[in-house]
Amino acid sequence: MSIRNLRILLDFAKNKGIFMFDNFIESLPAKVRSTNDFEYGTRFRKKENALLHRYIEVHQLYKKYIIIDIDDVDQTNGSPDILGSAFLWEEKQLPPPTYIVINPYNARCHYFYELRTPVYYTENARRAPQKYYENTDLALTSVLKADTAYLGKFAKNPMHDSWKTIYHDVKYDLEDFQEWGLDLTGHKKKRKVEGELGGRNTSLFDSLREWSYIEVKKPYSYIDFQHVVDCKAQSINKTFVDCQYGVLPAKEALTVSKSVGTWTWRNQATIGNGGKNRGVMKLLPEMSLKAKQAAGATHTNDTRAKSTREAVIEAAMGLKTAGMPLTQKTVALRAEVSPRTVASYWKEIDREVGLNRRWA
Structure with missing residues (x-):
């Protein structure tokens, strides 16, 4: 017609x-x-x-x-x-x-x-x-x-x-x-194996991103890193073979791996910096204990803010990858934070994820 x-x-x-x-x-x-x-x-x-x-x-x-x-x-x-x-x-x-x-x-x-x-x-x-x-x-x-x-x-x-x-x-x-x-x-x-919000896409996304946070610390070039992420995505996808509806189409799994690889590479400097590391601030030995404690508190708050930022952006990426509604409420539920917290990062989410853009 x-x-x-x-x-x-x-x-x-x-x-x-x-x-x-x-x-x-x-x-x-x-x-x-x-x-x-x-x-x-x-x-x-x-x-x-x-x-x-x-x-x-x-x-x-x-x-x-x-x-x-x-x-x-x-x-x-x-x-x-x-x-x-x-x-x-x-x-x-x-x-x-x-x-x-x-x-x-x-x-x-x-x-x-x-x-x-x-x-x-x-x-x-x-x-x-x-x-x-x-x-x-x-x-x-x-x-x-x-x-x-x-x-x-x-x-x-x-x-x-x-x-x-x-x-x-x-x-x-x-x-x-x-x-x-x-x-x-x-x-x-939904069935547990398919994940909470978006089925096999979300299961693949969550497994892949957790693995990539460790892998990105190795001495890769971006091209090599993206290649190993793509290979890992296909490997994880094969584990769905025993699910009722089998594996994802290869190109769909590849779309997930591209979004995970790109974001992880771009944010590798801030990934995995949680926890105590008493030498990380390189404080001067002549500083008073009170000054060191104040500096440490500031550093802890900054680290916590970075962790929250990562959590909400990861949640938004997961929702978008799975084709789920991308709202402040859905991001808050997935990231396990309050909607008010998500609202404070909404502009950053738009820059990183693209609220009105499709994945390439």
């Missing part, structure tokens, strides 16, 4: 008031990332251009849909004509998804449950609706035996002709799912 034809279709549907994708289109930002093949990366495009692509990024600050990634195709018996996974919701006695977007070649699909009231993930948004949304998402994922590693960022574009799309004219409040018998208890935490 060309851009011209898409515009004609949208205008026609709008005039007739019959277009089933109105709410989906309106939920997308003016510029949105999209791709036809993740091997070639994603790009920001105007909405009308992005809608021509097979995969599109749904709004991360304005959650209009719960999207579930269904990979269970056992019922298809290997036949692409039997769309077994598209009807798992019926078998599990769950409500019908608004959109079921199906790959006709392997029967894998995405369920889109449209919400009457979107859940906001902006900086000042309330946490309670977010938890309700997340618990509902996890419960649906569990009941449908869907992909728990799916982060809900990129989805099959329901308007693209590569997919078969089934539409139900339904919207939901979060409370509606419990009326259908969905049990939110027991689904509030």
